[in-house]
Amino acid sequence: MTTRLGTASAGPGEVDTGRLEVGETRDGSPFGLPVAVINGEKPGDTLYLQAASDGDELNGVGVLQRVVPQLDPTEIAGTILIVGIVNYHAFQVAEHRNPIDDTKMNRAYPGNESGTSSERIAAATFDVAKRADLILDLHQGSTSRMIDEVRVRCGKRHRLHDECLELAKAFGCGYVLDQKGPDGQLARAAPDDGVPTVDPELGGCVGWDEESIRKGVTGVLNVLTYYDFLEGKLDPERQTRANGFEQYGAPCGGLVSLQKDLGDEVTRGDTLYEVTTPFGEPKETVTADGDGILWRTRRLPQVATGEYVCSVGTDVDSY
Template sequence: MTFVESMNIEGFVVAPGEQQRGRIPALELADGTVVSLPIHLINGTRPGPRVYLGAAIHGDEVNGIALLARALATIDPKALSGSIVCVPVQQPLALHADHRLPIAQFLKSPLDQVPADAWTCFPGDPDGNIAQVIAARLFGLITQCDYALDVHTPTRGGRYVPIAILGNPDLGPGAAKAEELAHALGSGWIMRGERGMYVSDGILCVEATRAGVPCFTFEIGEGGRLEEESVATGAQCVLNLLRSLGMTEGERVPPAKTHLMREFLGLRAHHGGLLVTEAELGQELKKGDRIGVILDVFGDVLETVTAPVDGLFVRATTLGTVSRGERVATLGLL
């Protein structure tokens, strides 16, 4: 697609060299309140691609909201090639609940709200439940674009390195382009796996790529926190992506090193207790390297957590306590 004329998105008409912010209706609640999606549209003055940027499809992913706002604040529409469709809060009910999911609706009618997570039920269903309706609304915006970026953080109690996570490699020509864009992002961490939740059918980036809109998941920071370092790093990554597509001027800021991984390996506690993590997030670990310890309430060591194989320490548990079976760390395998 090329855009040198006004773009029309959901009734918003944006002239070349202009931008608009507004809201589009998505849901209606029991008292008639309309839940709307915030949208930021920027239309350039020169031909170029249309890019979708989305964050906070889970309500505790506030870093993504802030990093998109910071990146777009630097964009001059008159110097932009192509256009941008940004939905900084993709699930407003979840943000309102300050929870991964719109928990009040789930508690009200658990069976009706399955699936409860909009991120997992793309392309959605305009006649489905809340999660499916939101997914369908978002998918309608995504499929008007050439490329898409879906920004996340882990839930509270977990912290990722800034990592681009690709969907299935067998999603057609879009999969190769998505990987190219993941490198362009410049976070320094890329997961190219073939199993697990990130490559499952129904996930936003999987279904967008399958529909011809190359997309990947970008995880950064920790859920429930607004962190300056994550916001600054994430905003720079978004600008890297736009620059790689020829949409904005300036040089990409490359990472010192790019780690291309093939699989996540989650490590779980064999005892409940206090978790003390000793390894540094992002650290390269060899088999047998110590990651941390689990203490009982008297301060005695119940378990020493070590790397079972060589890998990269890509996700840390930040909670002070764990129960048996809870995740204490995640490695990325090369």
């Protein structure tokens, strides 16, 4: 059976690309999101992939750029639906939020087809996502520095929590954040509609990072193998899971010197960072409030009082 997504149309064993029209730009020109359909020669489930929900998070686009040419539809069971760039307007200007309505796209789901620019894009992509049996929403930690991890955002009491956690484990970045996310995230909205969803957070960088993209490509192929889109067998490896976050801000202004690297284990009382003057004079030393893993840090060394510096993943276990 032929599968369509926007202007893309693919019969069994075919691939096609096209556009999903979602509105007009300020000069009245129509615009559409880049989409692809990979229709497997054999029947099976449907996977939905999307990237660049936040316009400066490009590693997911890098994953799609590399993984799609590797997929032979004659060897696939099922269908893969892809929206390559969700936050069209932010992507064009390399910004995080949609500049048309100053909205973070991943707070707009399930969207509103008669709403703001972001709500309309969210509604259009959510309609596609609901056609799937599984969803991967490819993200990164914006332009901060962050470990490669997968986020389960539905909450531990959600009826699909175990399925989402299984999907995160199959992706296999090595780290999982299992914490209920904010309203409006695709990884919150889609499970409410019955579709297991996770958002891989593929590092954090300016532009894109080849190592994080490589892990993302491997993760997508892992999911395709584990869920029988591709032939083969995958035994997911144990993942390190954080069940919470502690964020640390600067107690004063100055220059930050981190004393731990991303992924390092920290124990209560360990020095996380020091703040100095431009001449290296010590001002403050910040220590960990509890045990965990250094998960994310700011990229620039200069800080003002109260400005974000780093995050520690807490309540850590493995599964």
